[in-house]
Amino acid sequence: MxxxxxxxxxxxxxxxxxxxxxxxxxxxxxxxxxxxxxxxxxxxxxxxxxxxxxxxxxxxxxxxxxxxxxxxxxxxxxxxxxxxxxxxxxxxxxxxxxxxxxxxATAVVGSTPAGAASPLLEQALFRLPDALPVPLKRLIHQTAKARADFRAARYSSLGQVLPGLLAAASATRDTSTGHQRDQVNAVLSRAYVLAAELALKQHNDVAWVAADRALTAARESGHPVPVGESARVLAITMRRSGQCSAAVRFLTQEATGLDAGQAQTGAVRTTLMLTASYTAATGGDRTTALDLLDEAAEETKRRRAVTGLFTVEATQNQVDGYRISVFNVLGTPDEGVPVASQLAIDRLPSPERRARTWTDTARMWHALGNGPQTLAALRRVEQEAPQEAQRPAIRALTSELLYTSPRVPGIREFAARTGATSAAPSGLLS
Structure with missing residues (x-):
């Protein structure tokens, strides 16, 4: 199979x-x-x-x-x-x-909802378009704009600009030497991380390609922050292929190599532990998952926000968001309810992150059989980031809610608005 x-x-x-x-x-x-x-x-x-x-x-x-x-x-x-x-x-x-x-199956066959990894991006990951080198300052500016698209969940826009960005960054790297080449490799790594994250949003297998190239460029740059960021997305592709134990080992090894005392490397270290926690939970290892969550929570007490192209936020709110998702995948969503009640989702740093946390909250309520609360959380996903609400995973969750709780006020309208009814037989919507 x-x-x-x-x-x-x-x-x-x-x-x-x-x-x-x-x-x-x-x-x-x-x-x-x-x-x-x-x-x-x-x-x-x-x-x-x-x-x-x-x-x-x-x-x-x-x-x-x-x-x-x-x-x-x-x-x-x-x-x-x-x-x-x-x-x-x-x-x-x-x-x-x-x-x-x-x-x-929307992610692999059939329609292409808003935010899907564009065919141009998929082609670019195997054969980059022709491009000329650009000044490093301009390359950094273009990459920052692309990252802003991801954080704002403007996935359609991101999918359109990434092929050219990857090509320009690769061309610039190939004509650079010394310290500038290291800097360009760091920027190229960031662009490939964005490509991997966009593909992961659609459960597209080309995420493997982008994540591997991100890590290669990051290691060539010699900078620990791009290495940590790239390792995180590569580990996610490992987890999604069923290699949970290997992914946890990889993440914890990479985290060990990062200096917890420095602002940026310490923040990346915390995000690696959070990803490792969810990965361990996916593999059924509750003890490791919760231990990593607690360690990450302790790390956040020493973290401060850092800025720049590789901005990484590590806060208690983010730890709590991961805690809800960990309880969901462990099959104990009821443990997430008190966490959700005190979680300040509005304080999370970007629409993409807020929408993702509302998604985990929706999954929690759906697992507990609370249709109205599930729909309320899904509406917050749409409010924060409309293209998130149209992703295959969210459409599938909306369809499940439609089929299991068809009398929840507003579910039919929400499903129609986000495209979740395109797979639903008309007899269930009347």
């Missing part, structure tokens, strides 16, 4: 679980998995064999064809599982799964 099919199968499993109003923990107990493992299955980060898929399909009352696989002779047929007697309910179930599959 390739990464794409695992993601699509996970979307079907998630849709079936939500339809049956089951938690990830309940599915895990029935099928022999932890809640975090079910989360990884649903996100496509954990691959299952035939027998394991049959077991989950039987529990969720799914036929194997819904998962895109064929029965194997001698294996128990899923069709023998008792089906609902209500034909209308059965039709609604089939429509739900079709819609959930489409919503979950």
């Amino acid at each position: 390739d990464v794409r099919s695992a993601r699509e199968i996970g979307a079907v499993i998630r849709g079936a679980r939500c339809y049956l109003r089951l938690t990830q923990a309940e599915v895990g107990r029935a099928c022999g998995y932890s809640a975090s493992s079910v989360s990884r299955i649903e996100s496509g980060h954990m691959h299952l064999g035939y027998v394991e898929l049959v077991k989950i399909a039987a529990f969720l009352d799914l036929t194997l064809d819904r998962l895109g696989i064929s029965p194997v002779p001698g294996m128990p047929p899923v069709d023998t599982v008792e089906r609902p007697a209500d034909e209308e309910d059965a039709v609604r179930r089939r429509n739900l799964l079709t819609g959930a599959l489409a919503a979950g």
Whole structure:
């Protein structure tokens, strides 16, 4: 099973679980998995064999064809599982799964919502367009503007400017020597980090390419901050391919090499620990995840905001935002409620970061079955960053809410406005 099919199968499993109003923990107990493992299955980060898929399909009352696989002779047929007697309910179930599959697969097939990594960027990562060298000062200014687009969640604009920026930075690096070449490599690394982050927003596999090139340029620059930033995005691509343990080791090793006493390197060190915490949680390691969160929280007490092209903020608010996401992926969203109640999301440093934290808050409320609170958080995502609300992951969450809580006032309008109903059968929207 390739990464794409695992993601699509996970979307079907998630849709079936939500339809049956089951938690990830309940599915895990029935099928022999932890809640975090079910989360990884649903996100496509954990691959299952035939027998394991049959077991989950039987529990969720799914036929194997819904998962895109064929029965194997001698294996128990899923069709023998008792089906609902209500034909209308059965039709609604089939429509739900079709819609959930489409919503979950938006990142790899079908439409291109606002903010998707542009085809030009994908092409540029494999073959840069022709470009002439530019003065270093202008290159820094252009990269700062691109970073401002990312922080403001202007992903469409970012996707348009990145190919030219990468090409210009590469051309400038190739004609530079000495200290200036080191400086240009640092800027080139920052541009590739932006390309990786944009691709990660769309679960696009070219993030691997961008992150690897970012780290190569960063190491050539000799500057620890670009190295740390590049290591973080590379570790995220590792996590999304299922290599959680390796990613945690990589992140903690990189963090150890950074001077905690310096403002910028200390802040980057803290962000590496936060990413490592979430990665450990994704791998089901609760103890390591919470230990890293606590260590990061201690680090923030000694941090100050730093400015410049590689500005990195490390605050208690950001730690608390990560804590909510860690509890979500560990399958204990109820532990995130008191954290969310005291979290000052409005104080986070950018629309992108605020929207991401509202997304984690929406996932928390959705896992707890609170439809109105979920929609309220999703509306804050849209308010902070409209293009965030149109990303595949948010559209999938909106679709799940639409299917599981169709009577929540305003959900149909929100789903239509953000494109989440494009995958939904009309019968469920009437």
